[in-house]
Amino acid sequence: MELFLMTITTGIMVGSIYALVALGWVLIYKCSGVLNLAMGEMTLIGAYVSLSFYSMGIPFLPALLISLIIGLILGILTERIFLDKLIGEPVLTVIMVTVGLSFFFKGMLELIWGTDTRVFTPPVFSIEPIHIGPVIVGQAYLWSFVAAIILLIIFGCFFKYTRWGLAMQATADDEMAALSIGVSARFVYAAAWGIAFMAAGVGGTLLGNINGLNISVGYLGLLVLPAVVLGGLNSVPGAIVGGIAIGILQNLCGAYLDKYFPGGIKEVAPFVFMVVFLLFKPHGLWGWERIERV
Amino acid sequence: MSTIWLPCGVYHQNYVQDHAWWQTKFIKGKMILLFIILFVVIPLVADSYWLSVCNQVGYTVLGALGVQLLIGFCGQITLGHAAFIAVGAYTSTLLILEFPWPKFMMDFGIAYPFSILIAAFTAGIWSLLFGLPSARVKGFYLILTTMAAQFITVDFIITQYVSQIGGRGQAFSLPPGTIKVGPWVIDSDLKVYFMMLVLVILCVIIMVNLLRSRVGRAWVAIRDNDISAEVMGINVVKYKLLAFFVAGFIGGIAGAFWISNIAAISPEHFPWFWSLWLVGVILIGGVGSIHGTIFGSIFMVVVMEVLQLAIMPLADIYPKLLMDFLFIKEAAFGLAICLFMIFEPNGLAYRWWQIKNYFNLWPFSY
Numbered sequence: 134m135e136l137f138l139m140t141i142t143t144g145i146m147v148g149s150i151y152a153l154v155a156l157g158w159v160l161i162y163k164c165s166g167v168l169n170l171a172m173g174e175m176t177l178i179g180a181y182v183s184l185s186f187y188s189m190g191i192p193f194l195p196a197l198l199i200s201l202i203i204g205l206i207l208g209i210l211t212e213r214i215f216l217d218k219l220i221g222e223p224v225l226t227v228i229m230v231t232v233g234l235s236f237f238f239k240g241m242l243e244l245i246w247g248t249d250t251r252v253f254t255p256p257v258f259s260i261e262p263i264h265i266g267p268v269i270v271g272q273a274y275l276w277s278f279v280a281a282i283i284l285l286i287i288f289g290c291f292f293k294y295t296r297w298g299l300a301m302q303a304t305a306d307d308e309m310a311a312l313s314i315g316v317s318a319r320f321v322y323a324a325a326w327g328i329a330f331m332a333a334g335v336g337g338t339l340l341g342n343i344n345g346l347n348i349s350v351g352y353l354g355l356l357v358l359p360a361v362v363l364g365g366l367n368s369v370p371g372a373i374v375g376g377i378a379i380g381i382l383q384n385l386c387g388a389y390l391d392k393y394f395p396g397g398i399k400e401v402a403p404f405v406f407m408v409v410f411l412l413f414k415p416h417g418l419w420g421w422e423r424i425e426r427v
Numbered sequence: 428m429s430t431i432w433l434p435c436g437v438y439h440q441n442y443v444q445d446h447a448w449w450q451t452k453f454i455k456g457k458m459i460l461l462f463i464i465l466f467v468v469i470p471l472v473a474d475s476y477w478l479s480v481c482n483q484v485g486y487t488v489l490g491a492l493g494v495q496l497l498i499g500f501c502g503q504i505t506l507g508h509a510a511f512i513a514v515g516a517y518t519s520t521l522l523i524l525e526f527p528w529p530k531f532m533m534d535f536g537i538a539y540p541f542s543i544l545i546a547a548f549t550a551g552i553w554s555l556l557f558g559l560p561s562a563r564v565k566g567f568y569l570i571l572t573t574m575a576a577q578f579i580t581v582d583f584i585i586t587q588y589v590s591q592i593g594g595r596g597q598a599f600s601l602p603p604g605t606i607k608v609g610p611w612v613i614d615s616d617l618k619v620y621f622m623m624l625v626l627v628i629l630c631v632i633i634m635v636n637l638l639r640s641r642v643g644r645a646w647v648a649i650r651d652n653d654i655s656a657e658v659m660g661i662n663v664v665k666y667k668l669l670a671f672f673v674a675g676f677i678g679g680i681a682g683a684f685w686i687s688n689i690a691a692i693s694p695e696h697f698p699w700f701w702s703l704w705l706v707g708v709i710l711i712g713g714v715g716s717i718h719g720t721i722f723g724s725i726f727m728v729v730v731m732e733v734l735q736l737a738i739m740p741l742a743d744i745y746p747k748l749l750m751d752f753l754f755i756k757e758a759a760f761g762l763a764i765c766l767f768m769i770f771e772p773n774g775l776a777y778r779w780w781q782i783k784n785y786f787n788l789w790p791f792s793y
Contacts, residue, residue, distance in 0.1 A: 168567045218769050224566060225504055226768050229710050232506075232703050233764030240758025244751055358571055366567065394587070401583040404575035408560060411572060415564040427655045 138268050140388045141381060146274040147343075148380020149281035154336040155357040155364070155372035156288060157329030163305035163367050164325035167216060168228050171235035172333060173354025178238060179204050179334015180341040180350065181246050184253060193257045197338055201331045208330030209323045216326070217319070243348060250347040257342055277339040284335055285373065288328070292369075297324060305367070352400070356383075359407040365420025374418070379403050432787045446639050465624060470617055478616040480732055482688055485623035487708055487724035489681035492630055492717075493674035494705045499715035500638060501670035502650030503561055504570050507577035508678055508705050510557075511550045513697035514580060515679030516686050517589055518546035520599050523606070525592070536607035539687075547679035553580070554675020555668055562664045565653070577699050586694045598693035606687045613687045626684050630677050634717060637673065646670055650715075700757070707764045713774025722775040730763070731756055 154176055161169050183200035187193055215234060219227050258272040292298035303311040304321040312318055333354065340350055357372075360379045364371025386402035416422045431450050439445045449455040469481065490512055497503045522542040532538045557576035561569055590597055606613045613619055637643050645666045648656040657663045686692055704727070712723020735752060742749040767774070 168570075215765055215769065222768075222772065225498065225710075225714070226772060228504070228567075228570065229706060230765050230768045233707070233761040233768065236700075236703070236757050236761025237765065238761070240754045240756070240761060243754035244758070355574075358574070362568065362571055397583050397587060401578055404578045408557075408572050408575045408579075411560055411564050411568055415568060425654055427652065427658065 135267050136388060139270075140384045142265075142268050142270055143274060144381030144384035145377055146270070146278040146380070147384065148377035149278050149285075150336045150339050150376075151353075151357055151360050151380050152373040152376030153281045153284055153339075154333050154354060155360040155376040156285065156369060157332035157336075158357050158361050159364075159367065159369055159372040160301075160325050160332075161329045162361075163369070164301055165212075165216070165220075165322040166227075167219075167231065168224065169231045169329070170228060170358075171231045171238060172329075172357050173351035174235045174238035174242065175204075175208075175330055175333035176337030176340065176354040177242055177346075177348065177351045178207065178337070179330065180337030180346050181242060183334065183338045184251060184341060184346055185246075187253055187257070193253075197335065200334050200338065204330035204334040205327040208327035211330075212323045212326035216322070239348065239351065248348055250345045251341075252345040253342055271343075273343045277343065280335065280339060284332070288332070301325065356403055359403040362407050362417055363410060365417030367421055368417070368419035371417060371419040382406055432784065448635075466621075470620065475616050478620050479688075480728060482616065482619050482623050484724050484728045485620075485627050486681060486685050486688070487705070487728055488627050488721055489623075489630060489684060490678060490701075491705045491708045491712075491720045491724055492634055493677040493681075495709045495714075495717070495720045496634065496646075496677070497670055497674045498706065499709060499719070500643065500650060501646040501667065502653070503558070503565075503667060503670060504706075505573040505674070505702075506570055506706060507557070507573040507575070507580075507699075507702050508674070509697040509699065509701040510577045510580035511554045511675040511678035512682040512685075512701075513585055513694070514553045514675075515546040515550040515682030516692050516697070517585060517599075517682075518549045518679070519543060519683035520601060520686050520692055521589075521592060522546070523601065524599065533607070536609045536611070539606050539608055539613075543680060543683040546683040547676045550679025550682065551672045551676035554678065555672045558668050558671025561667045561671065574699075577702055581694055581697050581699075585697075590694065598691050600691035601686060603690070619688050622687065623684065626680060630680060631717060631721075634677075638717075642666065642669065704760065707760060709774075710764060711767045711774055713776030716774075716776040718779060719774050719776035722779060726775060727760075727763075731759075734759060 154172060157175075158169055158172050161167050179200050182203050183193075183196045186196035186199050191199070211234065215230055216227070219230060256273075258276050260272070262269045262271050263275060290298075292302055300311070300316045301321050301324060303314070303316055304318055308318060311321075337346075337350060337354070340346075340353055344350075356379055357376065360375035361372050362375070363378055364373070364375030383399055383403055387399040390398050390402070431454070433439075433451065434453075437451060439450075444450070449458055470478070473481065490508065493511070494505060494508050497505045497508075519539075519542045522545060523539060526542075528538045532541070554576075557572060560572040564572065590599075593599075603614060604612055608622060611618055613622060638646070645656070645661045648659065648661055649663055649666055649670075653663055682697075685696075689696065708723040708727050709720055710723070711726055712721070713719025734756065738748055738752055738755070748755075771778070
């Protein structure tokens, strides 16, 4: 029972980081219709940048803030240089451009930072675990959870109460109508990419704090894909629920199924689950079901 | 309407002529010249290094043909084709290493060709299995299921379970002399080259013949609009699954062929990168064209080799560069895809078609 509770707690906490990254993904998809496969590398960029600044001796929070700003600039640049020219192109073209971007980013990251695992030194969060009732939680997990929740709330308020956030919501809902009332679609696309880069960067930094940072953390960024499919591609609450669900699923499989399928069940389980899930609910939990006509 | 340019005064009088392979004497001459170059000139001229480059091109063509069939002709985007190539390679290797072949089959050298066939069927059926969701989902959701195929097959089943068969650990190595086709033991680049040529030509013939038949027309209809295809009476699910099967089949042939060249296989030979690479190859070559597959393969492999040759002299000055070449290759591949998608979305095949038209219509280009 204790194992179960602990698995669930860890799952929720890791899942909240996935939720943060998934939020960025859904944002790009909703606003500009781009299916982004470069999410893993976007998490890595933010993580490496903040790690570099942290190792230079800048405290953690300012380092994170600098990486957020760099992420925003990179996101806007990416959108302007590559994605802006592809509006209205077929799905495959856009997807493959993001795949190309992911390789480009990955190659550059490996050139600059190498492939060795790096850790935040000195550790940002103390290694002492915290006892919550019968459950023992690592501090890195707990603070990541808190940070992810705070950021989710900030993003939620941004969409709900600010002028820019409302413009983005309007574009996501109906692009034509938004254009006709004077929302600049190009601004919204750029903002979506910037915010996605920022969310991914925070997610990557938090993940890097838990297990150390190397290129394979980018694979965790791929796990947002099962998460968004679970929630439905164009649903922000769906992305959050999906992220947390994938986190729980992964940890449950790691704890209980590892005996029977030794090895990488933890990495593969979300994808297996996704394939089976798609057979029964092809549009996710809250995704829009488009009616197709000839 | 034939898609081939015909000289003035030459008319087709029936459909058979319209779909013939070599429609004019000029094309026939051109193709014979191409075959002479492929079978005689290249083996005579090229040294071992360039032959191995040619073999890589052939392997890429074989792998990319299946991707081209799925993406370019059936509209089912796949990002997990390396999984099926891996299934083919592993089936063939395991059959050679573990299966008790009758003595006469080993002696006459039909064990390996036979294993290629079985590998192709296994890969086809495995591909069919992961094509099943295509009955329900399409677009991005289908992309995700094919990605799942990659992770489930290569990173999980093959790495964790198949690699344990025989207790060899991670990599299977094929002892020299086990790969034997007829009287020839495949042990040099030249022999691999000839085997590659035969397989590529065979697979291209299979593909082209499928595409000009009822099956191919059904695939193209599904690609263009699957709802109207269904309305026209095409069994969409059946033809989609058939496309997955044939793509897996050709992928299996590619995998089973490649073990003759590398002599040792491990899961690292079939990463997700390789699946994406194949999709990149057909995008750069041109989607929906067999020429495009071949042009794309030649372009990607040769460009990467040239990049390597260009970096080699620099490596004396910066030794770190040699280690970093893999990363440079990745970044260059990514950038190449992005630039091709933005500036040349029709691929090299379209450019080829334009050049051909220019000369066919010369001097009056209207």
